[in-house]
Amino acid sequence: MSKPIHYKFWTLCMVQDGDFILLLDRQHDHFKGFIPPGGKVEFPESFTDAAIREVKEETGLDVSDLIFKGLYEYVNPVKHDRYIIFNYWTDTFIGTIKEETREGKPVWVHKEEALHLPMQSSIKRRFPLFFEEGTFEIQVEWDEENNKEGNVRMRRT
Template structure:
């Protein structure tokens, strides 16, 4: 008999305006640095609905016409955990940008500046894939002993 797996779902939605992307300058807890808007999927909403809601909550912008770009997941065999992050991009948005939110200050950043920004490795790893044709799937096996990422597998279609 197999043990049950603990699934957790998140979304990320990169909002693009020409050569600029909308990021949050997050400066709290363990996730400091620049990150795209996103967050947990609330049951029973769809992944796309969650991405739209999270962008609105974290930036004030209404987004539409999201394009699915890929899956980023962490698996932890020792704890039977699987964390799945569904990634989207859009160029369709309206509204007024919030000054600041609990997740960080929303800022438009030129894509060319991304290599110079403080950013989590997981976001930096997938960032260029948002702008390539096709989709991606990245699986990261979590190393419990070292409390860090272990083996990383990247597939593009």
């Protein structure tokens, strides 16, 4: 009998205003750096509703007209884990950003300067794909023995 697979779902939403994008300056736990707002999908909410909720909680903005950009997933064959991140983009929002949240400080960053900031490799890898036509699927196989990313496969449509 094969082991059950554990699925976990997250969202991420790139919010754009002209040449600027909204990132969180996150300086806690093991996931430090500049990241777009996002987080866990709560059952039974939809993935889009989760992205909208997470942006509101982490930045104070109410977003709408989200465009699905692609999937990013980590697969751990040893632990039978599959973490799937649904990625969205929008330039439609209302409200004022918060000064600080438990996830970090929301800041508007010029799109061209963003990749020069400290950023996790998983964010850097998909960052330019948010601003291209079509969708993407990126699968990263986690190397459990060395505690790091292993094989990376990427598809664009």
